[in-house]
Amino acid sequence: MSRFLSNELSKLTAYVPGEQPQDKKYVKLNTNESPFPPSNGVINAIGNKEIERLRLYCDPQSKLLKSELARVYNAEIENVFVSNGSDDILNFAFMAYGHLGVAFADITYGFYSVFASLYGLDAQIVPLNSDFTLNVNGFLGLNKLIVIANPNAPTGLVISTSDVEKILLSNPNGVVVVDEAYVDFGGTSVSELTKKYNNLLCVQTFSKSRSMAGARLGFAIANAEIISDLEKIKYSTNPYNVNALTQIAGVSALKDNNYYKENALKIIENRNYTVTELKKLGFTVLDSKANFVFAKSDKISGEELYKKLKENGVLVRHFTSERIKEFNRITIGSIEEMQIFIEKVKLILGE
Ligand code: PMP
Numbered sequence: 001m002s003r004f005l006s007n008e009l010s011k012l013t014a015y016v017p018g019e020q021p022q023d024k025k026y027v028k029l030n031t032n033e034s035p036f037p038p039s040n041g042v043i044n045a046i047g048n049k050e051i052e053r054l055r056l057y058c059d060p061q062s063k064l065l066k067s068e069l070a071r072v073y074n075a076e077i078e079n080v081f082v083s084n085g086s087d088d089i090l091n092f093a094f095m096a097y098g099h100l101g102v103a104f105a106d107i108t109y110g111f112y113s114v115f116a117s118l119y120g121l122d123a124q125i126v127p128l129n130s131d132f133t134l135n136v137n138g139f140l141g142l143n144k145l146i147v148i149a150n151p152n153a154p155t156g157l158v159i160s161t162s163d164v165e166k167i168l169l170s171n172p173n174g175v176v177v178v179d180e181a182y183v184d185f186g187g188t189s190v191s192e193l194t195k196k197y198n199n200l201l202c203v204q205t206f207s208k209s210r211s212m213a214g215a216r217l218g219f220a221i222a223n224a225e226i227i228s229d230l231e232k233i234k235y236s237t238n239p240y241n242v243n244a245l246t247q248i249a250g251v252s253a254l255k256d257n258n259y260y261k262e263n264a265l266k267i268i269e270n271r272n273y274t275v276t277e278l279k280k281l282g283f284t285v286l287d288s289k290a291n292f293v294f295a296k297s298d299k300i301s302g303e304e305l306y307k308k309l310k311e312n313g314v315l316v317r318h319f320t321s322e323r324i325k326e327f328n329r330i331t332i333g334s335i336e337e338m339q340i341f342i343e344k345v346k347l348i349l350g351e
Contacts, residue, residue, distance in 0.1 A: 008120055009118075011117075012114070012117050012118060013114065013117065014114060015110060015111050015114040016110075017031070018030045018031035018317050019031075019315060021315070024313070025313075026310075026313050026314060026315045027313060027314045027315070027333070027337050027340050027341060028315050028331075028333075029292075029314060029315060029316050029330050029331040029332075029333055029337065029341060030315040030316050030317040030329075030331060031213075031317070031331065032153075032182070032207075032208055032290075032291055032292050032331045033207070033208070033211075033213050033331065034208060034209065034210075034211035034213075034263065034267075034291070035333040035334040035337060036211050036263045036266075036334075037211060038210070038211045038212055038249065038253065039211075039252070039253060039256035039259040039260065040256070040259075041252040041253070041255055041256040041259075042212070042249045042252045042253050042256070044252075045248050045249060045251075045252040046245055046248060046249065050244070050245060050248055051245075053244060054244060054245070056244075057240055058240055058242065058243055058244035058247060059244075059247065060235075060239040060240055062082045062242050062247050063077075064247065064251050065082055065242070065247045065250045065251050065254075066080045066082060068250070068251050068254040068255070069082070069219055069221075069250075069254065071254075072254050072257060073191050073221055074191075074192070075191070075194070075221050076224075078224040078227060078228075079194060079221055079222060079223065079224060079227060080219060080220070080221060080227065081219060081220040081221075081222070081227050081230045081231065081234075082217065082218070082219045082220075082242050082250070083217075083218050083219070083220075083230075083234065083241055083242060084216045084217075084218070084238075084241040084242060085205065085207065085216040085217065085218045086179065086181055086203050086204065086205040086207070086218030086219075086220075087111060087218070088216075088218060088241060089203050089218050089219075089220050089230065090111060090112070090115060090147070090177070090179065090203065091115055091118075092230050092233045092234065092237075093145065093147070093175070093177050093201060093203075093230070094112075094115035094116065094118070094119050094121070094145070095119060095233055096229050096230065096232075096233055097145040097174075097175045097229075098115075098116070098119045098121045098145060100143065100144045100145050100173075100174055100175065101121070101122075101124065101142070101144035101145065102116055102121050102123045102124070102144055102145040102146075102147065103123065103124040103125075103126055103139060103142050103144050103145070103146050103147070104116075104123060104125070104126070104146070104147040104148070105125070105126055105127070105128050105134060105135070105148070105152070106125050106126070106127045106128060106323065107127075107128050107132065107152075107154070107155065107321070107323055107324055108147075108148075108149050108152055108153065109149050109152075109153045109179065109181075110319075112147050124142065124144065126138035126139060128152075128155075128323075132155045132157060132286060133157055133159075134148065134152065134157070134159045134163070136159060136163045136166060136167065139167045139170075139171070140166065140167065140170040140171075141170050141171070142171055142174060143171050143172070143173040143174040144171070144174045145174060145175050145177065146167060146171060146174055146175070146176045146177065147177045147179065148164070148167070148176070148177070148178055148179065149179040149181065149182075150164070150178050150179070150180060150183070150187060150190075151182045151183065151185070151186075151187045151288070151289045151290040153181070153182065153290065153292075153329075154292065154294050154317065154319065154324070154327070154329040155286050155288070155294050156182070156286055156287070156288025156289060156290040156292060156293060156294055157286055157287060157288070157289070158186075158187050158188070158289045160188075161188055161190055161193070164176070164178060164190050164193070164200075165193065165197075168193070168197045168199060168200055169197075171199060172199060173199075174199060175199050175200075175201055175226065176197075176199055176200050176201070177201045177203060178190050178200065178201070178202050178203065179203050180202060180203060180204045181203075181204065181205045181207070181208055182208060182289070182290035182291060182292075183204065184208070184209035184260070184261075184264045185208075185209065185264055185267055185268060185271070185289060185290050185291045185332075186268055186289035186290075187289045187290075189202065189204075190202055191204075191221040194221050194222050194223055197223075198223040198225060198226070199223075199226075200222060200223070200226075201220055201222045201226050202220060202221045202222060203218065203219075203220045204218065204219055204220070204221075205217070205218045205219075206218070206219075206250060206253060208291055209260055209263065209264050209267075209291070210253050210260050211260070211263070212246075212249060212250075212253060215245070215246045215249050215250070216242075216246060217242060217246050217249070217250050266335075267291050267332050269335075270332050270333070270334065270335050270338050271288060271291070271293060271332045273335065273338055274293055274330065274332060274338045274341070274342070275288075275293055277338075277342045278293070278295050278342070278345070281297070281342075281345060281346065281349060281351060282297060282298070282299065283295045283296065283297045284296050284297075284298075291331060291332045292329050292330055292331045292332060293329070293330050293332065294324075294327050294328075294329050294330075295327060295328060295330060296326040296327045296328070297349070299349055300348065300349065301325075301326060302318055302324075302325050302326040302327050302328055303318060303320075303325065305318075305328055305345075305348065306318035306328050308348045309328075309341075309344055309345070309348065312344045312347065312348070313344075314340065314341050314344050316328045316329065316330045316331070316341075317329040317330075317331075
């Protein structure tokens with residue numbers, strides 16, 4: 001119990017990010033980062049001139065970055081929002097629309113429940129079906145802030161665009177956030193639907209497919225009304241929330257979009273390899289469209305596999321909640337990393 005925090009905040013269970021161990025070099029498959037470096041354009045974009053300019057505040061409107069995003073995502077600038085990672089946008093969405101009430105799945109990105117408690121919201125939890133697919137009907141007619149990760153984390157499963165539309169149509173007085181952090185690895189974005197539905201907030205990130213997790217850059221596409229709500233919150237908290245170097249890196253990354261598309265294809269290939277090998281070893285593997293797979297074996301518990309992999313220099317993510325404790329979430333890295341991972345699993349299982 002803190003002496004200074006309010007009672008409500010003292011009770012808050014904060015989000016626990018995946019381990020970023022500094023003790024030794026692991027094959028790091030635990031936080032869904034990209035194994036590929038940023039594009040040459042990004043690497044070359046930041047030199048002495050840009051560093052000297054750090055004495056100045058950055059452009060709070062992120063004009064260049066927004067116009068590049070508008071070009072790539074076929075939107076108008078007034079429909080684009082940028083922020084310090086997509087976590088920042090999700091935070092703003094909860095801050096802005098939490099008063100409507102909030103609903104999300106039981107097994108989904110862990111930050112949603114942290115934001116709900118941060119803002120004192122009594123979240124409506126809609127359990128996933130027994131096969132871990134989203135219970136779409138459970139989200140109909142709620143008229144709340146509805147938050148759906150598509151692909152979902154940590155399952156990697158997707159819902160169809162027509163299911164998203166069903167949810168949008170039946171919640172005209174709610175805001176539907178579709179968190180598309182992993183969409184570039186085989187999902188379908190609903191960003192175009194923001195032209196048709198004024199209650200849709202489509203959120204994406206540069207952290208995964210664009211190899212920039214450390215730069216902290218997220219963006220959203222939505223109707224101008226929603227974007228202006230988010231801008232209001234941003235200007236009421238931290239107008240400079242996307243720093244100068246990240247803005248430059250973001251613009252350069254968008255100019256090199258093909259490089260990132262090719263990388264996403266390589267991840268899909270490496271995912272196919274990993275799924276095939278895990279299945280050969282008897283694992284149950286969910287049908288992931290993300291840069292990770294969610295898998296369990298009936299030969300070893302989820303926790304034991306996680307621990308043994310760690311002892312063998314491979315980090316994966318294990319969650320302790322009852323429904324998924326036998327699973328591990330394995331980020332898809334380079335083919336070499338995935339081969340090491342499979343070898344270590346074989347070693348652990350004695351195969
Ligand atoms: N949404 C989902 C579903 C995620 O898994 C993550 C990554 N932890 C995020 C959003 C946040 O990503 P970032 O803040 O790096 O953009």
